[in-house]
Amino acid sequence: MKVVCNGKELELGTRPTVSQLLDELGLRAPYALVELNGEPVERERYAETALQEGDTVVVARPVAGG
Amino acid sequence: MQDPLVIAGREFRSRLITGTGKYPSLEVMRGAVVASRCELVTVAVRRINLDDVGEAITDWLPEGVMLLPNTAGCRTAEEAVRVARLARAGGLPDWIKLEVIPDPRYLLPDGEETLRAAVELVGEGFTVLPYVFPDPVLQRKLEAAGCATVMPLAAPIGSGRGLRLRHAIEILVEQAEVPVIVDAGLGAPSQAAECMELGADGVLVNTAIGLAGDPIAMASAFAQAVEAGRAAYLAGIIEESETARPSSPITGLVTS
Numbered sequence: 001m002k003v004v005c006n007g008k009e010l011e012l013g014t015r016p017t018v019s020q021l022l023d024e025l026g027l028r029a030p031y032a033l034v035e036l037n038g039e040p041v042e043r044e045r046y047a048e049t050a051l052q053e054g055d056t057v058v059v060a061r062p063v064a065g066g
Numbered sequence: 067m068q069d070p071l072v073i074a075g076r077e078f079r080s081r082l083i084t085g086t087g088k089y090p091s092l093e094v095m096r097g098a099v100v101a102s103r104c105e106l107v108t109v110a111v112r113r114i115n116l117d118d119v120g121e122a123i124t125d126w127l128p129e130g131v132m133l134l135p136n137t138a139g140c141r142t143a144e145e146a147v148r149v150a151r152l153a154r155a156g157g158l159p160d161w162i163k164l165e166v167i168p169d170p171r172y173l174l175p176d177g178e179e180t181l182r183a184a185v186e187l188v189g190e191g192f193t194v195l196p197y198v199f200p201d202p203v204l205q206r207k208l209e210a211a212g213c214a215t216v217m218p219l220a221a222p223i224g225s226g227r228g229l230r231l232r233h234a235i236e237i238l239v240e241q242a243e244v245p246v247i248v249d250a251g252l253g254a255p256s257q258a259a260e261c262m263e264l265g266a267d268g269v270l271v272n273t274a275i276g277l278a279g280d281p282i283a284m285a286s287a288f289a290q291a292v293e294a295g296r297a298a299y300l301a302g303i304i305e306e307s308e309t310a311r312p313s314s315p316i317t318g319l320v321t322s
Contacts, residue, residue: 033152061112
Protein backbone atom coordinates (compact mmCIF):
# COMPACT_ATOMS: atom_id res chain seq x y z
CA MET A 1 0.00 0.00 0.00
CA LYS A 2 1.36 3.37 -0.97
CA VAL A 3 1.08 6.72 0.82
CA VAL A 4 2.82 10.01 0.14
CA CYS A 5 4.75 11.16 3.19
CA ASN A 6 6.48 14.54 3.15
CA GLY A 7 6.26 14.49 -0.62
CA LYS A 8 7.85 11.05 -0.95
CA GLU A 9 6.03 7.88 -1.94
CA LEU A 10 6.31 5.17 0.71
CA GLU A 11 5.37 1.52 0.42
CA LEU A 12 3.77 0.26 3.65
CA GLY A 13 2.38 -3.09 4.77
CA THR A 14 -1.29 -3.93 4.94
CA ARG A 15 -3.60 -1.91 7.20
CA PRO A 16 -0.89 0.43 8.50
CA THR A 17 -1.58 3.00 11.20
CA VAL A 18 0.04 6.34 11.93
CA SER A 19 1.97 4.71 14.79
CA GLN A 20 3.35 2.04 12.46
CA LEU A 21 4.40 4.69 9.96
CA LEU A 22 6.28 6.57 12.70
CA ASP A 23 7.96 3.33 13.79
CA GLU A 24 8.97 2.65 10.21
CA LEU A 25 10.50 6.12 9.99
CA GLY A 26 12.37 5.58 13.24
CA LEU A 27 10.50 8.32 15.08
CA ARG A 28 9.39 8.09 18.65
CA ALA A 29 5.91 9.40 19.33
CA PRO A 30 6.60 12.37 21.62
CA TYR A 31 6.51 15.41 19.42
CA ALA A 32 6.23 13.58 16.13
CA LEU A 33 3.52 15.77 14.64
CA VAL A 34 1.24 14.27 12.03
CA GLU A 35 -1.12 15.74 9.48
CA LEU A 36 -3.25 13.32 7.46
CA ASN A 37 -4.79 14.64 4.23
CA GLY A 38 -4.46 18.17 5.54
CA GLU A 39 -5.96 17.53 8.98
CA PRO A 40 -3.91 17.31 12.19
CA VAL A 41 -4.03 13.96 13.98
CA GLU A 42 -4.27 13.92 17.78
CA ARG A 43 -1.32 12.12 19.33
CA GLU A 44 -3.69 9.92 21.35
CA ARG A 45 -5.16 8.62 18.09
CA TYR A 46 -1.93 7.67 16.29
CA ALA A 47 -2.31 3.98 17.17
CA GLU A 48 -5.88 3.74 15.94
CA THR A 49 -5.67 6.00 12.90
CA ALA A 50 -5.47 3.79 9.82
CA LEU A 51 -3.81 4.94 6.62
CA GLN A 52 -5.48 4.39 3.27
CA GLU A 53 -4.02 3.90 -0.18
CA GLY A 54 -3.04 7.27 -1.63
CA ASP A 55 -3.18 9.19 1.65
CA THR A 56 -1.02 12.27 1.95
CA VAL A 57 0.83 12.47 5.26
CA VAL A 58 2.97 15.23 6.69
CA VAL A 59 5.28 14.28 9.54
CA ALA A 60 6.91 17.18 11.34
CA ARG A 61 8.55 17.90 14.66
CA PRO A 62 9.98 20.72 16.71
CA VAL A 63 13.38 21.91 15.50
CA ALA A 64 15.77 24.64 16.54
CA GLY A 65 14.25 28.06 15.98
CA GLY A 66 13.73 31.48 17.45
CA MET B 67 7.91 33.52 43.77
CA GLN B 68 9.26 37.07 43.88
CA ASP B 69 8.36 39.34 40.93
CA PRO B 70 7.52 36.55 38.48
CA LEU B 71 6.73 37.08 34.83
CA VAL B 72 3.10 35.98 34.54
CA ILE B 73 1.80 34.91 31.14
CA ALA B 74 -1.75 33.56 30.91
CA GLY B 75 -1.69 32.80 34.63
CA ARG B 76 1.57 30.85 34.49
CA GLU B 77 4.51 32.16 36.50
CA PHE B 78 8.09 32.24 35.26
CA ARG B 79 11.04 33.13 37.47
CA SER B 80 13.06 34.33 34.49
CA ARG B 81 12.07 37.24 32.30
CA LEU B 82 14.39 36.01 29.56
CA ILE B 83 13.01 33.74 26.87
CA THR B 84 15.51 32.17 24.50
CA GLY B 85 15.32 30.75 21.03
CA THR B 86 17.00 27.48 20.18
CA GLY B 87 18.23 28.33 16.67
CA LYS B 88 21.66 29.16 15.27
CA TYR B 89 23.80 27.37 17.86
CA PRO B 90 26.94 25.60 16.68
CA SER B 91 25.60 22.35 18.18
CA LEU B 92 22.72 20.99 20.23
CA GLU B 93 25.15 20.47 23.09
CA VAL B 94 26.06 24.17 23.13
CA MET B 95 22.37 25.05 22.81
CA ARG B 96 21.63 23.01 25.91
CA GLY B 97 24.47 24.67 27.83
CA ALA B 98 23.23 28.10 26.82
CA VAL B 99 19.64 27.38 27.84
CA VAL B 100 20.89 26.24 31.25
CA ALA B 101 23.15 29.29 31.59
CA SER B 102 20.34 31.63 30.59
CA ARG B 103 18.19 30.28 33.46
CA CYS B 104 15.19 30.69 31.16
CA GLU B 105 12.12 28.55 31.60
CA LEU B 106 10.53 29.09 28.21
CA VAL B 107 12.25 28.36 24.90
CA THR B 108 11.01 28.72 21.35
CA VAL B 109 11.12 25.99 18.75
CA ALA B 110 10.13 25.95 15.10
CA VAL B 111 8.04 23.22 13.47
CA ARG B 112 9.37 21.59 10.31
CA ARG B 113 8.81 18.52 8.18
CA ILE B 114 11.15 15.68 8.95
CA ASN B 115 13.71 14.82 6.31
CA LEU B 116 12.92 11.16 5.66
CA ASP B 117 16.41 10.52 4.33
CA ASP B 118 18.11 11.88 7.44
CA VAL B 119 15.91 11.91 10.51
CA GLY B 120 18.71 13.27 12.70
CA GLU B 121 18.49 14.12 16.37
CA ALA B 122 15.43 15.47 18.16
CA ILE B 123 15.99 18.85 19.76
CA THR B 124 13.69 17.86 22.59
CA ASP B 125 16.25 15.24 23.66
CA TRP B 126 18.70 18.07 24.34
CA LEU B 127 16.55 20.51 26.27
CA PRO B 128 16.92 20.60 30.05
CA GLU B 129 14.14 19.26 32.27
CA GLY B 130 11.52 21.77 33.33
CA VAL B 131 11.89 24.08 30.36
CA MET B 132 8.61 24.77 28.61
CA LEU B 133 8.49 24.64 24.82
CA LEU B 134 6.95 27.53 22.93
CA PRO B 135 6.36 26.46 19.31
CA ASN B 136 6.46 29.23 16.75
CA THR B 137 4.92 29.66 13.33
CA ALA B 138 8.10 30.93 11.70
CA GLY B 139 8.03 30.55 7.95
CA CYS B 140 4.29 31.20 7.70
CA ARG B 141 3.25 34.00 5.37
CA THR B 142 -0.51 33.98 5.91
CA ALA B 143 -2.95 33.52 8.76
CA GLU B 144 -4.06 30.20 7.31
CA GLU B 145 -0.53 28.81 7.28
CA ALA B 146 0.06 29.91 10.87
CA VAL B 147 -3.20 28.38 12.09
CA ARG B 148 -2.31 25.13 10.33
CA VAL B 149 1.07 24.93 12.06
CA ALA B 150 -0.41 25.75 15.46
CA ARG B 151 -3.06 23.05 15.12
CA LEU B 152 -0.47 20.50 14.03
CA ALA B 153 1.80 21.34 16.97
CA ARG B 154 -0.96 21.05 19.55
CA ALA B 155 -2.43 17.86 18.11
CA GLY B 156 1.00 16.25 18.28
CA GLY B 157 1.41 16.99 21.96
CA LEU B 158 3.24 20.30 22.06
CA PRO B 159 1.82 22.94 24.43
CA ASP B 160 -1.21 24.90 23.31
CA TRP B 161 0.90 28.05 23.53
CA ILE B 162 1.95 29.47 20.19
CA LYS B 163 4.39 32.21 19.28
CA LEU B 164 2.47 33.58 16.35
CA GLU B 165 4.62 34.84 13.49
CA VAL B 166 3.14 35.78 10.13
CA ILE B 167 5.94 37.16 8.00
CA PRO B 168 5.59 37.75 4.28
CA ASP B 169 8.71 39.90 3.93
CA PRO B 170 12.00 37.98 3.60
CA ARG B 171 14.33 41.01 3.60
CA TYR B 172 13.45 42.57 6.93
CA LEU B 173 11.26 39.75 8.28
CA LEU B 174 8.64 42.27 9.34
CA PRO B 175 5.34 40.79 10.51
CA ASP B 176 2.01 41.29 8.75
CA GLY B 177 -0.18 42.86 11.44
CA GLU B 178 -3.46 42.26 9.65
CA GLU B 179 -2.80 38.56 9.08
CA THR B 180 -1.39 38.20 12.59
CA LEU B 181 -4.59 39.62 14.08
CA ARG B 182 -6.72 37.35 11.91
CA ALA B 183 -4.76 34.28 12.99
CA ALA B 184 -4.82 35.41 16.63
CA VAL B 185 -8.62 35.70 16.64
CA GLU B 186 -8.93 32.20 15.19
CA LEU B 187 -6.40 30.60 17.53
CA VAL B 188 -7.69 32.26 20.70
CA GLY B 189 -11.13 31.02 19.69
CA GLU B 190 -9.72 27.50 19.48
CA GLY B 191 -8.28 27.74 22.98
CA PHE B 192 -4.65 28.54 22.20
CA THR B 193 -2.55 30.85 24.34
CA VAL B 194 -1.31 33.25 21.69
CA LEU B 195 1.92 35.26 21.89
CA PRO B 196 2.05 37.34 18.70
CA TYR B 197 5.23 38.76 17.16
CA VAL B 198 4.45 42.28 15.98
CA PHE B 199 5.77 45.58 14.79
CA PRO B 200 5.43 47.91 17.80
CA ASP B 201 2.13 49.43 16.73
CA PRO B 202 0.07 50.66 19.71
CA VAL B 203 -3.19 50.41 17.78
CA LEU B 204 -2.52 46.81 16.78
CA GLN B 205 -1.53 46.08 20.37
CA ARG B 206 -4.99 47.13 21.56
CA LYS B 207 -6.67 44.95 18.94
CA LEU B 208 -4.55 41.92 19.87
CA GLU B 209 -5.29 42.45 23.55
CA ALA B 210 -9.01 42.70 22.79
CA ALA B 211 -8.74 39.48 20.79
CA GLY B 212 -7.43 37.73 23.90
CA CYS B 213 -3.70 37.44 23.21
CA ALA B 214 -1.59 36.55 26.24
CA THR B 215 1.29 38.89 25.38
CA VAL B 216 2.38 41.29 22.71
CA MET B 217 5.90 40.72 21.38
CA PRO B 218 7.24 43.75 19.53
CA LEU B 219 10.46 43.70 17.58
CA ALA B 220 13.22 46.03 18.73
CA ALA B 221 14.90 45.82 15.31
CA PRO B 222 14.75 43.30 12.47
CA ILE B 223 15.20 39.65 13.47
CA GLY B 224 18.83 38.64 13.81
CA SER B 225 20.09 42.15 13.05
CA GLY B 226 21.63 42.83 16.47
CA ARG B 227 20.80 46.52 16.05
CA GLY B 228 19.25 46.95 19.47
CA LEU B 229 16.31 48.99 20.63
CA ARG B 230 15.79 50.99 17.43
CA LEU B 231 12.04 51.21 17.96
CA ARG B 232 12.34 52.42 21.53
CA HIS B 233 9.78 55.22 21.39
CA ALA B 234 7.07 53.01 19.97
CA ILE B 235 7.84 50.26 22.47
CA GLU B 236 7.61 52.81 25.29
CA ILE B 237 4.03 53.52 24.20
CA LEU B 238 3.22 49.80 24.18
CA VAL B 239 4.63 49.45 27.70
CA GLU B 240 2.74 52.51 28.92
CA GLN B 241 -0.65 51.28 27.72
CA ALA B 242 -0.12 47.52 28.08
CA GLU B 243 -2.82 45.29 29.51
CA VAL B 244 -0.86 42.08 28.86
CA PRO B 245 2.91 41.55 29.15
CA VAL B 246 5.13 43.21 26.56
CA ILE B 247 8.01 40.91 25.60
CA VAL B 248 10.55 42.58 23.36
CA ASP B 249 11.40 40.05 20.68
CA ALA B 250 14.03 40.30 18.00
CA GLY B 251 16.88 42.57 17.07
CA LEU B 252 18.79 42.68 20.34
CA GLY B 253 22.53 42.21 19.92
CA ALA B 254 24.05 42.87 23.33
CA PRO B 255 23.07 42.37 26.97
CA SER B 256 23.06 46.14 27.54
CA GLN B 257 20.22 46.38 25.00
CA ALA B 258 18.23 43.76 26.90
CA ALA B 259 18.81 45.73 30.08
CA GLU B 260 17.58 48.86 28.30
CA CYS B 261 14.33 47.08 27.38
CA MET B 262 13.80 46.01 30.97
CA GLU B 263 14.68 49.45 32.36
CA LEU B 264 11.96 51.07 30.29
CA GLY B 265 9.43 48.64 31.72
CA ALA B 266 9.19 45.76 29.27
CA ASP B 267 8.02 42.60 31.02
CA GLY B 268 10.60 40.38 29.33
CA VAL B 269 12.81 39.86 26.31
CA LEU B 270 13.30 37.05 23.83
CA VAL B 271 16.83 36.53 22.53
CA ASN B 272 18.19 34.03 20.05
CA THR B 273 20.76 35.20 17.50
CA ALA B 274 22.76 37.33 19.95
CA ILE B 275 23.36 34.24 22.08
CA GLY B 276 23.51 31.52 19.45
CA LEU B 277 26.04 33.28 17.24
CA ALA B 278 28.14 34.77 20.06
CA GLY B 279 31.78 33.74 20.31
CA ASP B 280 30.89 31.82 23.46
CA PRO B 281 27.12 31.23 23.46
CA ILE B 282 27.03 29.76 26.96
CA ALA B 283 28.85 32.74 28.48
CA MET B 284 26.67 35.13 26.49
CA ALA B 285 23.50 33.40 27.73
CA SER B 286 24.66 34.03 31.28
CA ALA B 287 25.44 37.66 30.41
CA PHE B 288 21.93 38.18 29.03
CA ALA B 289 20.41 36.58 32.14
CA GLN B 290 22.31 39.03 34.35
CA ALA B 291 21.39 41.99 32.14
CA VAL B 292 17.70 41.15 32.20
CA GLU B 293 17.77 40.81 35.98
CA ALA B 294 19.69 44.06 36.39
CA GLY B 295 17.39 45.94 34.04
CA ARG B 296 14.29 44.68 35.81
CA ALA B 297 15.74 45.52 39.23
CA ALA B 298 16.56 49.03 38.01
CA TYR B 299 13.04 49.51 36.65
CA LEU B 300 11.52 48.44 39.97
CA ALA B 301 13.98 50.60 41.91
CA GLY B 302 12.92 53.72 40.01
CA ILE B 303 15.29 55.38 37.59
CA ILE B 304 15.91 59.11 38.05
CA GLU B 305 14.56 61.72 35.67
CA GLU B 306 17.06 63.09 33.17
CA SER B 307 18.17 66.68 33.61
CA GLU B 308 19.44 69.11 31.00
CA THR B 309 22.04 70.49 33.40
CA ALA B 310 24.30 69.17 36.14
CA ARG B 311 23.01 68.57 39.66
CA PRO B 312 25.84 68.52 42.20
CA SER B 313 26.18 65.44 44.33
CA SER B 314 28.16 67.26 47.06
CA PRO B 315 26.86 70.08 49.31
CA ILE B 316 27.08 73.49 47.69
CA THR B 317 27.26 75.31 51.05
CA GLY B 318 29.99 75.31 53.69
CA LEU B 319 32.77 75.26 51.17
CA VAL B 320 36.21 75.22 52.81
CA THR B 321 37.31 77.95 50.45
CA SER B 322 34.35 80.27 51.07
